[in-house]
Amino acid sequence: MTETYFPEGNETLTLDQFVERLEASGIVPDLRASxxxxxxxxxxxxxxxALARDPDVLRGLLVDGLADFLNYQVDNDFKPSTLMLHKGDGYSLRAVLWMPPSPQHPPEIFSYYETHDHSFDFFTVGAFGPGYRTQLYDYEYENVRGVPGELVPLRFQEETGLPPGKVMYYYGSRDIHTQLPAPSISASINLLLPKTYPAHRRxxxxxxxxTPEGVFGKLIAGNVDRQAQERALFETAAAMGDTDLHEALRDIARHHDTPQVRxxxxxxxxxxxxxxAEDVGLVRDDGDPHVRAALSQWV
Known part of the structure; x- marks a missing residue:
């Protein structure tokens, strides 16, 4: 279940001060390891x-971007509404812009109405504007096979918002949210904490x-861009028929940490x-229910 904080006080931290304090604390490795x-x-x-109270954090990000627009955020591989603030050892800080939907700002750019989880933990704080609203659920990752169309039991937590100063902590592979549009231009700051334990989760x-039995999430093909890239790579390697390529693909199928990739x-x-016949036998040896379900026509 997500954690919610309403920190009191008027302390302000610059980006450099925040980074220095966070890295000196030694907290990041603990959170990444659950x-x-x-x-x-x-x-x-x-x-x-305190970081969100510093107006120069967002202002500086935008001023720098407008001053050097051609080179702005060229290494940023997040969604267009996401701006990188800082990348540290085992964590990253990003600002996210939330626009009301319009023909110029389609909802999918901001993941509005898309029910999803994350494989990493993160803090988020409202930094500007009224903020988006979000419907929060949680679920049991270990009970999910990961097959498209599978119905995953969800537990509703609450519907809430992210106004300035409110801080929330999302647990990776546990919390699920559906974000609803911000009524006016808003921004949040996120501290992303990729997991070292448990790791390699989808x-x-x-x-x-x-339904009368409760609320369920019906799985769709998640992480579509990455999955499409993997599928294209694997199918091309298999179709070429090269022994070395087949052996490399077989090694991934047997040993990759993620069942969906296998x-x-x-x-x-x-x-x-x-x-x-030998390969089908290896599929049967994989005890993961997702692998068995995805390959049911073969086993």
Whole structure:
């Protein structure tokens, strides 16, 4: 369940001061490894609120961008509404702009109405404007096979907003949210904490399904760009028929940490396999339910 903080006080931190304080604290490795202590998390929430109180954080980001527009955020691989503030050792800070939907600002740019989780933990704080609203749920990652169309039981938490100064902490592979549009231009600041434990987890996208038995998330093909890239790579390697390529693909199918990637590798290799009976036996040896379900026509 997400954590919510309303830090009091008027302390202001510059970006450099925030980074210095965060890195000196030693808290980042603990959070990345799922070692949670309320005191440490409250401390970071206070620093996030103090960072958001500094108007020069967002102002400086925008001034720099307008002054050198051709080279602005060229290394940023997030969505267009996301701006990189700082990348540290094991964490990153980004600002996210939230625009009311319009023909110039389609909802998908801002992930509005898209129910999803994240594979990383993160803090977020309202920094400008009224902020978006969000519907919050949680679920049990370990019980999900990850097959498109699967119905995942969700537990509703609340619908809430992110006004200036409010801080929230999202747990990776546990919290799910559906973001609703901000009524006017808004911005938030996020501290992203990629997981070292548990690691190599998939993010899920889903549609909400309300039934008499409760609320479910119906899985759709999540992380579409990455998955399409993997599928194209695997299917091309399999189709070329080269022994070395097949062996490399077989190694991914047997040993990759993520079940979805293993399944995708087998789906590409099996129709082209020169050792089909042996490969089908290897699929049967994979005990993960997602792999078995995705390859059910073969096993």
């Amino acid at each position: 070692r949670y202590t309320p005191e440490a998390m409250s401390r970071v929430a206070e620093w996030m609120a 993010q899920y996208e889903m549609t909400l399904e309300e 399944a995708l590798a087998w789906q590409s290799l099996l129709p082209n396999s020169k050792h089909l």
